[in-house]
Each structure stands twice: as C-alpha cells, then as structure tokens.
Amino acid sequence: MTLSTRMTWAISLLATFCVAVIVHILVVLTIPLNVVHSAYTDVGSFGPDRSFNLLPDVKPGEEPLPALDPAMKHASCRFSLADGPVLFTAAVPSPFWSIGVFNEAGEAVYSLNNRTAGSDILSMLVITSEQLSILRENPPEDLDELIVIETNPMNGFALLRAFVPGNFQSGEIETALKTSYCGGL
Known part of the structure; x- marks a missing residue:
C-alpha cells in the first residue's frame, strides 16, 4: 500500500469518526425534545x-x-x-x-x-x-x-x-x- 493510499484511508476513517461523533451528540441533545410525556x-x-x-x-x-x-x-x-x-x-x-x-x-x-x-x-x-x-x-x-x-x-x-x-x-x-x-x- 502506498503512502497516498494510506493517507486516503486515514482521512476517510477520521471523517467517518467525526460524522459519527456529531450524529451521536445531536441525538443525545435532542432526546429531551422528543420525550412525549413527563x-x-x-x-x-x-x-x-x-x-x-x-x-x-x-x-x-x-x-x-x-x-x-x-x-x-x-x-x-x-x-x-x-x-x-x-x-x-x-x-x-x-x-x-x-x-x-x-x-x-x-x-x-x-x-x-x-x-x-x-x-x-x-x-x-x-x-x-x-x-x-x-x-x-x-x-x-x-x-x-x-x-x-x-x-x-x-x-x-x-x-x-x-x-x-x-x-x-x-x-x-x-x-x-x-x-x-x-x-x-
């Protein structure tokens, strides 16, 4: 595997991780808004x-x-x-x-x-x-x-x-x- 291929994979994994973290944070922050009863x-x-x-x-x-x-x-x-x-x-x-x-x-x-x-x-x-x-x-x-x-x-x-x-x-x-x-x- 060449250096540029490794860099592409690393950037792709980092981007996927960042998107997953953002989605997780948004889901956690919107839970109180989606609770239908209290x-x-x-x-x-x-x-x-x-x-x-x-x-x-x-x-x-x-x-x-x-x-x-x-x-x-x-x-x-x-x-x-x-x-x-x-x-x-x-x-x-x-x-x-x-x-x-x-x-x-x-x-x-x-x-x-x-x-x-x-x-x-x-x-x-x-x-x-x-x-x-x-x-x-x-x-x-x-x-x-x-x-x-x-x-x-x-x-x-x-x-x-x-x-x-x-x-x-x-x-x-x-x-x-x-x-x-x-x-x-």
Missing part, C-alpha cells in the same frame, strides 16, 4: 387538577410513576398557580407520611413529612411571591398555622405518600388520601 403530564391522567387523586398500587412493571415505594399509598394533585394559591390539607392515620411539591419539569421544589412538620396533620400553602404580598394585605385567620411555600414555577404537582404498616390499615389510609384537600383558599 411526570407532570402523567399525573394529569389520574384525575382532575386541584384535587388529590389516588394512584394505583405499585406493582413490579406497572408503576404509575417512576420510583414509587410499594410500601406506600400515593395520591397526586396537579395544579397551576396561575389559578391562585394552592392549599394542601390532610390528616393521614399513618406512622409516616410525606408530601413533595414538584415543578413542571419534575424537579423537587419542596418536601415535608409528618416528623419535620411536627404534626400529624398537613396544612401547607403553595403560593407565588406576588400572591403572597396580596394575601398579606388581607390574611386569613389561620395563615400563621400554615406552612407557606413561596415558589416561582406556575405549574406543578404534589405527591402525597403514606406508609402502610399492614393490610388492616390500607383502606383507612386510602380513604384519608382520597379525602385530602388540594385546592384554593
């Missing part, structure tokens, strides 16, 4: 917005949302702060419950559980800075009893989780999650 849209399929909707039990291969704990019951509430602040209240008869508030991208904005809340009753308000300044002009009587979460994202969802210590409590916890409140003031 946790926010998935949560909307469980029921109406501004209402806690019980999620199906977690079974292997049939998870309603990714990374849910099968030892817990779950309820979700999708909301838009453009419709006003969102009040969350719940009384869950479980030794452990938690609530996570997520933005539209599925990133955690706030998380709370019954131990950090210091109470077995959830009473939390998610509100924008502008809405909070308006609310402070004419506050409700129980504002000082609420955990107030000030956030900028307008769309999001909450995931309320409750540990089920045994099947005998499953129905009671399920009822408590269904009757939890997610709505306006």
Whole structure:
C-alpha cells in the first residue's frame, strides 16, 4: 500500500469518526425534545387538577410513576398557580407520611413529612411571591398555622405518600388520601 493510499484511508476513517461523533451528540441533545410525556403530564391522567387523586398500587412493571415505594399509598394533585394559591390539607392515620411539591419539569421544589412538620396533620400553602404580598394585605385567620411555600414555577404537582404498616390499615389510609384537600383558599 502506498503512502497516498494510506493517507486516503486515514482521512476517510477520521471523517467517518467525526460524522459519527456529531450524529451521536445531536441525538443525545435532542432526546429531551422528543420525550412525549413527563411526570407532570402523567399525573394529569389520574384525575382532575386541584384535587388529590389516588394512584394505583405499585406493582413490579406497572408503576404509575417512576420510583414509587410499594410500601406506600400515593395520591397526586396537579395544579397551576396561575389559578391562585394552592392549599394542601390532610390528616393521614399513618406512622409516616410525606408530601413533595414538584415543578413542571419534575424537579423537587419542596418536601415535608409528618416528623419535620411536627404534626400529624398537613396544612401547607403553595403560593407565588406576588400572591403572597396580596394575601398579606388581607390574611386569613389561620395563615400563621400554615406552612407557606413561596415558589416561582406556575405549574406543578404534589405527591402525597403514606406508609402502610399492614393490610388492616390500607383502606383507612386510602380513604384519608382520597379525602385530602388540594385546592384554593
């Protein structure tokens, strides 16, 4: 093989490698644009917005949302702060419950559980800075009893989780999650 033939082969291999790298980078960068669903849209399929909707039990291969704990019951509430602040209240008869508030991208904005809340009753308000300044002009009587979460994202969802210590409590916890409140003031 002559030197010019080797150079031609080397240049061809280098060009092919460069094209492959460029195509790979473009595919990786366009994956988020081609994803047709997100946790926010998935949560909307469980029921109406501004209402806690019980999620199906977690079974292997049939998870309603990714990374849910099968030892817990779950309820979700999708909301838009453009419709006003969102009040969350719940009384869950479980030794452990938690609530996570997520933005539209599925990133955690706030998380709370019954131990950090210091109470077995959830009473939390998610509100924008502008809405909070308006609310402070004419506050409700129980504002000082609420955990107030000030956030900028307008769309999001909450995931309320409750540990089920045994099947005998499953129905009671399920009822408590269904009757939890997610709505306006």
